[in-house]
Amino acid sequence: MSGDSPKTFYLETFGCQMNVHDSEKVVGTLLQEGYRQVDTVEQADLVLYNTCSIRDKAEQKVFNRLSDYKKYKKQGKTFGVLGCVAQQEGEKIFERAPYVSLVCGSASYRKLPQMLRQLENAPLDSAQSPDTTLEPPAIGSIDSHPSNTAKGGAPSVGESRDSELATRNSSTRGSGLATRDSLIRITGLDDRETDACFETEFTARTNPHRGYITIIEGCDKFCAYCVVPYTRGKERSRTSASVLAEARQMADLGYTEIQLLGQNVNSYKDSEGNSAKRKSFAELLAAVGEVSGIRRVRFMTSHPRDFGRDIVEAIDAVPTLCDHVHLPVQSGSTRMLDAMQRLYTRDQYLERIAWMKSAKREISITTDVIVGFPGETESDFAETLDLLEEVGYDAVFAFKYSPRPNTPSLKLEDAIPDEEKARRLDVLMTRQREIQITSYKRYIGAQCEVMIEGRNEARSQYIGRTTHNKTLNFTAPPTANPKPGTYAPVVVTGSFPNSLLGELVV
Ligand code: SAM
Ligand code: SF4
Numbered sequence: 001m002s003g004d005s006p007k008t009f010y011l012e013t014f015g016c017q018m019n020v021h022d023s024e025k026v027v028g029t030l031l032q033e034g035y036r037q038v039d040t041v042e043q044a045d046l047v048l049y050n051t052c053s054i055r056d057k058a059e060q061k062v063f064n065r066l067s068d069y070k071k072y073k074k075q076g077k078t079f080g081v082l083g084c085v086a087q088q089e090g091e092k093i094f095e096r097a098p099y100v101s102l103v104c105g106s107a108s109y110r111k112l113p114q115m116l117r118q119l120e121n122a123p124l125d126s127a128q129s130p131d132t133t134l135e136p137p138a139i140g141s142i143d144s145h146p147s148n149t150a151k152g153g154a155p156s157v158g159e160s161r162d163s164e165l166a167t168r169n170s171s172t173r174g175s176g177l178a179t180r181d182s183l184i185r186i187t188g189l190d191d192r193e194t195d196a197c198f199e200t201e202f203t204a205r206t207n208p209h210r211g212y213i214t215i216i217e218g219c220d221k222f223c224a225y226c227v228v229p230y231t232r233g234k235e236r237s238r239t240s241a242s243v244l245a246e247a248r249q250m251a252d253l254g255y256t257e258i259q260l261l262g263q264n265v266n267s268y269k270d271s272e273g274n275s276a277k278r279k280s281f282a283e284l285l286a287a288v289g290e291v292s293g294i295r296r297v298r299f300m301t302s303h304p305r306d307f308g309r310d311i312v313e314a315i316d317a318v319p320t321l322c323d324h325v326h327l328p329v330q331s332g333s334t335r336m337l338d339a340m341q342r343l344y345t346r347d348q349y350l351e352r353i354a355w356m357k358s359a360k361r362e363i364s365i366t367t368d369v370i371v372g373f374p375g376e377t378e379s380d381f382a383e384t385l386d387l388l389e390e391v392g393y394d395a396v397f398a399f400k401y402s403p404r405p406n407t408p409s410l411k412l413e414d415a416i417p418d419e420e421k422a423r424r425l426d427v428l429m430t431r432q433r434e435i436q437i438t439s440y441k442r443y444i445g446a447q448c449e450v451m452i453e454g455r456n457e458a459r460s461q462y463i464g465r466t467t468h469n470k471t472l473n474f475t476a477p478p479t480a481n482p483k484p485g486t487y488a489p490v491v492v493t494g495s496f497p498n499s500l501l502g503e504l505v506v
Helices: 017-032 056-067 069-075 084-089 092-096 106-121 159-172 240-252 281-289 309-317 334-339 346-357 378-391 418-443
Strands: 007-013 035-037 046-051 078-083 100-104 186-188 210-214 257-261 296-300 324-326 364-371 395-400 447-456 461-466 471-475 487-495 499-504
Touching: 007 017, 017 035, 017 046, 017 078, 017 106, 017 210, 017 257, 046 056, 046 084, 056 069, 056 084, 056 092, 078 084, 078 106, 084 092, 084 100, 084 106, 092 100, 100 106, 106 186, 210 240, 240 257, 240 281, 257 281, 281 296, 281 309, 309 346, 334 346, 334 378, 346 378, 364 378, 364 418, 378 418, 395 418, 418 487, 418 499, 447 471, 461 499, 471 487
Parallel strands: 007 035, 007 046, 046 078, 078 100, 100 186, 210 257, 257 296, 324 364, 364 395, 471 499
Antiparallel strands: 447 461, 447 487, 461 471, 487 499
């Protein structure tokens, strides 16, 4: 570290819960490295964006942020792009946003400490030392302008940038990060074939009651529309021993709810060295649910192909496992599922739904749907609408198909116009809303235990979450004053399409 004051960083996260949790680990790593987190870009020496590219909207947001860079370039800030857009766009980001110094995909996060040190220790005036190699073989490439722009994929780097950088550097003196007279480019992009996970004891969890644990990273399924296998790399699981150690540590810290995370948690393959001790996903789920102090365990997302009956049996057997399964179907048409390379048919999907419906406990089921995949006919779409009725989902996350770079579906013909995708999305969401209006009424009169998440002062209501993952807003007498993170019984008095209303049982 150079300078007197601690190095500061600002991190903004885009996208899914996986990304949010990755950011908790990145923040923990930075804090451990001596950085201090700040709330605005203006206050930060290091500005990081943890990006998502699953749909083009998320990606656009990131590039909008990057377009603000010019505003900050004279302030000597260092910029980094992490996550899926970083992996997908790679060194092209340096062309689009020349002031970015770090581009790192999620498969390389475990090397962040080294990369941060390289950022800090980048030699002063390296523009005059073109032969200086900053690249440690294990990490990726560091492109120290201007000698290797061709290799670095930033052919337009020019003198104007140098002078801009010189300005920037003069204003960084005194901050924690090293000052430099050249463009520093550090990449962590070469680890998608790794077997290693981002295991860190330095996770800065933002929610004091519900903690997330990644059990599996990457994906090997290669659905025709999806960037994840290209951005997050190959599927790799943590050992059950390491997951359970983290769960116990969280329980010791006072967490009562754990959510196991992965692109497909139920594709989990224990990498425990001792084969006798290896656990299936259902066994791991049950073991986490049995950790002393843990009252609720959730898991997200499950892939239908790998969804076994043993998961339902575990939910039935272990009271702490929540009564909720998110099982994305994507389409109700087997023809479309085949085109999407989803590895299951409509009937196989419905078989899994039947297992859940025959459980001893009522399991709430939610899903993801993509409308307007290339070649989706009215009749395919009608099958999806029909499936909504048949399953009776408690929530549906529906998306217009978004063509993604490098994915096989880019080559498919019969693209559906955007207006038609929007129409189908609207029809689907309207239908699902009607289903939920009816089905949420089933809870009226029931008593549910909620974990209290907070209070809505404007409505004088507390916000709770049920085991079925439903928001249950409730009133309580002033004397009760229930605290966030505690559990309370609430009787349901009303229902809306996406939430329930109730009163604390006193
Ligand atoms: N692994 C999970 C599965 O296979 O069911 C899904 C994970 S994916 C990160 C989250 C959701 O984003 C998917 O279920 C899908 O509905 C949606 N999604 C992924 N790629 C998409 C695309 N190209 N266009 C629209 N939606 C997409
Ligand atoms: Fe993407 Fe399919 Fe993997 Fe899910 S299973 S992350 S949709 S490739």
